[in-house]
Amino acid sequence: MADLKPEDLVIRSLGERTIDSPLDPYFKECGNNHAFYSDDARVLVDNNLASVRQTFHEGREPLCFEAAGPRRKIFFDPAKTICAVVTCGGLCPGLNDVIRAIVMQAYHRYGVPRILGIPYGFEGLIPEYGHHIINLTPGYVSNIHTFGGTDLGTSRGPQDPSRMVDRLQELKVNILFVVGGDGSQRGGRAIQEEAFRRGYHLSVVGVPKTIDNDMIYMDKSFGYETACAAAVEAIHAGHTEARSARNGIGMVKLMGRHSGFIACAAAIASGEANCVLIPEVPFALEGDHGVLEHLRQRVVRRGHAVIIVAEGAGQDLVETGGTDASGNRRLGDIGVFLKGRIEGYFRQCKTELTLKYIDPSYMIRSVPASAQDRIYCMRLGQAAVHAAMAGKSGVVVARWHSTYVHLPVAVATSARRTVDPGGDIWLSVLESTGQPPRFY
Numbered sequence: 001m002a003d004l005k006p007e008d009l010v011i012r013s014l015g016e017r018t019i020d021s022p023l024d025p026y027f028k029e030c031g032n033n034h035a036f037y038s039d040d041a042r043v044l045v046d047n048n049l050a051s052v053r054q055t056f057h058e059g060r061e062p063l064c065f066e067a068a069g070p071r072r073k074i075f076f077d078p079a080k081t082i083c084a085v086v087t088c089g090g091l092c093p094g095l096n097d098v099i100r101a102i103v104m105q106a107y108h109r110y111g112v113p114r115i116l117g118i119p120y121g122f123e124g125l126i127p128e129y130g131h132h133i134i135n136l137t138p139g140y141v142s143n144i145h146t147f148g149g150t151d152l153g154t155s156r157g158p159q160d161p162s163r164m165v166d167r168l169q170e171l172k173v174n175i176l177f178v179v180g181g182d183g184s185q186r187g188g189r190a191i192q193e194e195a196f197r198r199g200y201h202l203s204v205v206g207v208p209k210t211i212d213n214d215m216i217y218m219d220k221s222f223g224y225e226t227a228c229a230a231a232v233e234a235i236h237a238g239h240t241e242a243r244s245a246r247n248g249i250g251m252v253k254l255m256g257r258h259s260g261f262i263a264c265a266a267a268i269a270s271g272e273a274n275c276v277l278i279p280e281v282p283f284a285l286e287g288d289h290g291v292l293e294h295l296r297q298r299v300v301r302r303g304h305a306v307i308i309v310a311e312g313a314g315q316d317l318v319e320t321g322g323t324d325a326s327g328n329r330r331l332g333d334i335g336v337f338l339k340g341r342i343e344g345y346f347r348q349c350k351t352e353l354t355l356k357y358i359d360p361s362y363m364i365r366s367v368p369a370s371a372q373d374r375i376y377c378m379r380l381g382q383a384a385v386h387a388a389m390a391g392k393s394g395v396v397v398a399r400w401h402s403t404y405v406h407l408p409v410a411v412a413t414s415a416r417r418t419v420d421p422g423g424d425i426w427l428s429v430l431e432s433t434g435q436p437p438r439f440y
Contacts (some may be wrong), residue, residue, distance in 0.1 A: 004063050004411070006063065007068070008353055008408065008410070009045075009063065009065060009408065009411065010408070010420075011039075011392055011394075011395055011406050012192075012392070012393050012394045012395070012408075013118065013198075013390070013391050013392060013393070014075055014201050014202075014203060014325050014391035014392075014393055015030055015075060015201070015391060016075075017071060017073035017074055017075045017305060018061055018073060018075075019073060019075070019076070019198055020072070020073065020074075021036070021070060021071065021072055021074050021075055021177065021293050021389075022078060022109070022110055022111055022319060023035070023070050023109060023110070023344065024036075024173070026109070027141075029236065031154075034073060034193075034381055035068035035069075035070060036069070037067050037070065037071060038066070038069070038071075039066060039322065041066070041067035041069070042064035042065065042066065042067060042374065043064060043065045043066075043067055043401060043403045043405050043428075044048060044062055044063070044401065045062070045063040045064060045217070045400075046052070046062070046063065049403050053137040053255055054269065054343060055188050058071065064269060065217070065400060065405040065407060066405060066406045067217070067404070067405055067406075067415050068198070068386065068387060068388045068397050068404035068405050069370075069383065069386055069404065070390075071389075071390040073388055074110075074389045074390050074391070075203075075389065075391025076174055076175065076203070076388075076389055076391065077158070077430050078110045078111040078112050078113075078389070078408075079111060079113065080174075080375045081088075081103070081110075081112050081113075081174045081175065081389075082114045082115075082116065082171065082172050082173050082174055082175075082196040082254055083106050083112055083115045083116065083173070083174070083175040083176075083388070084115070084116040084117070084118055084171065084173045084175070084176050084177070085099055085102055085103070085115065085116070085118065085152065085176075085177045085391070086118035086121060086122065086124065086125075086152070086176065086178055086179065086180075087099065087119055087121065087153070087154050087179045087180065088121040088122060088154055088155065088156070088178065088180035088181075088183075088184035088187070088286075089121070089156060089180045089183065089184050089209065090154075090156075090181075090194070091148070091149050091150065091154065091156060091365045091366050092109070092209050092210070092211040092221075092223040092227075092367040093148060093211070093220070093222075093223035093226035093227060093230075093274065093365065093366075093368060093370070093373055094222040094223040094226065094369035094373045094374070094376070094377040095149065095150040095154075095179060095223075096141075096144040096145050096147055096148075096150060096151055096224065096368075096369075097145040097222075097369050097373070097374050097377035097378065097381070098150060098179050098207050098209075098328075098377045098380060098381045099136070099141060099144065099150065099152065099380045099381075100141040100142075100144055100145050100308070100381070101118070101180070101377055101379075101380070101381025101382060101386055102115070102177050102381045102384060103115050103136045103137070103138060103140075103141045104138060104141065104381075105381060105382045105385040106385050107137070107138055108138065109385070110385065110389055111177045114135070115135075115136040115137075116134065116135065116136065116171060116173065117133065117134030117135070117136045117151075117152045117210060118131075118133065118134075118152065119131040119133070119134060119153050119154040119258070119339045120152070120154060120155045121133065121153070121154045121155035121156070121157075121180075121184075122155070122157075122158070122159040122164060122184075122187055123159065124152075124153075124163040125163070125167040125168065126159050126160070126163055126164070126167070127158065131153075133171065134152065134227070135332060136309050138166070141377060145374060145377075146368060148190040148366040148368045149366055150179075150419065153307065157182070157326060158183075158187055158190075159187070160192040161187075161190040161191050161212065162193055162194055163195070164194075165191055165194045165195050165198065165200065165202070166168060168191070168195075168202060169198075169200060169224060170250050173202065174201065174202065174203065175177070175196065175202070175203045175204075175205070175388040175389075176188065176191065176202060176203070176204045176205075177205055177207065178191075178204060178205070178206045178207070179207045179209055179386055179387065179389050180206070180208075180209050180214075181208070181209050181210045182208075182210070182215065182412070182413040182416075184206070184209070185206045185208060185329075185396055185409045185412060186409065188204045188206050188394075188409065189204070189394055189409040189410070192204035192218050192393050192394045192396075192409075193248075198357075201391075202385075202394050203383070203388045203391055203392060203393045203394070204394060205384045205387050205392060205393070205395055205397065206384075206396035206397070206409060206412075207222075207380050207381065207384050207396065207397060208221060208396045208397075208398060208412060209222065209223070210395060211255055211262070211364075211365055212224075212255055212256050212257060212258070212259050212261060212262065212418070213224050213259065213261040213262070214257075214258055214259035214319060214416045214417050214418065215398075215412060215413075215416070215417060216263065216411075216412070216414070216415050216416065216417045217400055217405075217412060218398040218399060218400060218408055218412075218417075219305060219398075219399045219401070219402065220376075220399070220401060222369070222376050222377050223365075223369060223373055224261070224262070224373075225255075225370055225373050225376075226262075226367060226368075226369050226370040226373045227255065227262055227364050227365065227390070228262055228266050228269060228372060229424075230267045230363065230364040230367050231252075231254050231262055231263075231265075231266035231360070231364055232266050232269050232270045232362065233360075234254070234266075234309065234358050234360040234363075234364070235250075235252050235266055235267070235270040235272055235273060235306065236254050236270060236272065237250070237358060238250025238251065238252045238272075238306050238356065238358050239270070239272040239304075239306045241356040241358075242304040242305060242306055242356065243303070243304045244301075245304070245354035245356075246352060246354060247299050247300075247303065247304070247346075247351065247352045247353050247354060248299075248304040248305075248353075248355075249295065249299060249304065249305050249306070249307065249342065249353065249354070249355045249356070250304075250305075250306045250307070250355075250356050250358065251306075251307045251308075251309065251335070251338065251339060251342070251355060251356070251357050251358065252306070252307070252309070252358045252359075252360070253308075253309050253310075253311060253335035253357075253358070253359045254266060254276065254309070254310055254311070254361070254364070255277060255305055255306060255311055255361050255364065255365065256310030256311055256312055257279070257311060257312040257328070257331060258279055258312055258314075258416050258418060259278075259279065259280070259310075259312075259416060259417060259418045259419060260276075260278025260279055260280055260281075260310040260313070260418075260419045261419060262310070262327075263276055263277075263278050263308050263309070263313075263376050263427075264276065264278065264419055264425050264426065264428075264429050265425075265432060266308065266402040267412070267429055267431065267432060268429060268432050269427055271432060272297055272306050272430070273306050273307070273308050273328070273433050274295075274305045274307065274433050274434065274435065275291065275295060275298075275305065275306075275307040275308070275433060275435050276307075276308045276309075276429050276433055276435065277291070277307070277308070277309040277310065277313040277314060277334075277338075277341065278310045278312075278313050278419055278426075279310055279312035279313050279315070279418075280418050280419045280420075280421055280426075281313075281419075281421050281426070281438065282314075282316070282438075283313075283314060283438070283440075284318065284439050284440050285341055285345075285400055285439075285440040287376055287440065288360065288412045289436065289439060289440050290291055290439050290440070291307075291344060291439045292341065292345040293345075294340060294436070294439065296345065296346060296349060296351055299351070299353070300351065307338075309334055309335060309338055311329060311331055311335070311361070312334075313334055314334045315332060315334065317334070317337065318331075318332025318334055318337045319332050320332045320334065331439075335357060335359055336357075339355060339357045341353055346440060375400070379399070379404065380397055380398075380399075380404075383397040383404045385388050385399045387406055394408060394409050394410075395407065395408060395409065396409055396412045398412065
């Protein structure tokens with residue numbers, strides 16, 4: 001937060017807003033005279049009272065994000081507007097909910113007559129792939145939220161921004177909604193910059209997606225709560241296997257390339273984990289105070305143990321190499337590695353062991369969203385449409401301090417949010433599992 005400057009938080013607009021919002025008569029009919037937001041509505045970046053007072057004491061204005069929500073005047077004429085939606089990257093619970101929310105809001109509330117679905121991520125904007133554009137109507141999306149995954153399909157990897165803008169201009173698209181992670185949002189920003197260079201009035205608005213809950217300046221990411229609930233079920237299965245066997249260990253590998261939020265939350269929620277390993281906290285396997293001996297002593301003492309490991313944990317111990325189509329470093333398989341090391345150590349110590357290894361990653365990310373995540377996806381989709389119709393561009397919508405805000409893509413993708421080893425979440429994990437503060 002300290003590195004942010006006021007100019008970093010400025011939201012780009014395509015031009016002056018001169019069109020009355022079609023929501024005005026609707027709001028009046030509802031008797032709500034305070035439903036519209038001004039661009040001057042702000043949400044503190046840091047709402048710590050002592051920090052705010054110190055900022056004023058130093059003669060500076062506190063940093064603020066622009067509040068999201070409907071504007072009384074909009075930039076695009078709804079009747080002449082064409083929207084497009086694209087989903088990119090890995091699957092996450094709630095993708096279909098976001099698609100549906102955007103379509104229902106744009107069509108029913110703003111009266112946008114045509115919304116296009118771009119198939120298979122940014123590939124769908126490159127003609128050589130042969131993907132066919134989908135016509136998204138309220139009927140088409142009526143029940144897609146009951147299914148996991150994305151009805152539009154997805155892919156990884158960048159495409160040429162110039163060629164994507166060519167295709168968007170050919171389709172006469174005015175608004176592009178990008179639903180994806182930090183790499184996808186950077187891709188959306190590249191599209192926006194190319195359109196701006198051409199003088200093409202294209203609003204690019206992102207709905208950030210990361211099942212790991214690791215994007216900064218967001219209370220949480222959509223799908224995270226659903227993923228945690230599914231992870232708890234996997235941990236319960238691991239615990240059942242462990243306590244049903246002589247000297248049993250249930251080991252569950254969960255998602256979390258750089259951040260251990262799912263592993264931490266699922267461990268606390270289940271109450272059944274005895275050891276949690278995350279990327280933010282280095283650990284040693286060997287020695288009297290290492291993970292292996294800790295597990296052996298737990299099994300000897302209590303007859304069973306449950307260990308949770310995030311996929312990005314212990315990468316200094318395993319072989320890694322190369323990058324995937326999105327440019328992410330390929331991780332070593334810490335789960336398989338750790339399984340082998342545990343089994344080998346127990347044999348070395350002549351201690352009987354029955355180890356069951358569970359990797360539910362694809363099951364967790366492909367389930368339909370929970371009720372709470374559906375609500376969140378709906379709110380994000382609505383906020384995205386409000387921002388786009390107002391002519392905002394190069395922006396993502398997010399919830400910060402329980403209020404929906406506009407974040408410049410450059411800010412939203414500038415760093416990752418991680419578990420603080422000295423913070424409350426990790427302390428709660430230590431208290432729940434009874435594991436030592438560090439393995440060394």
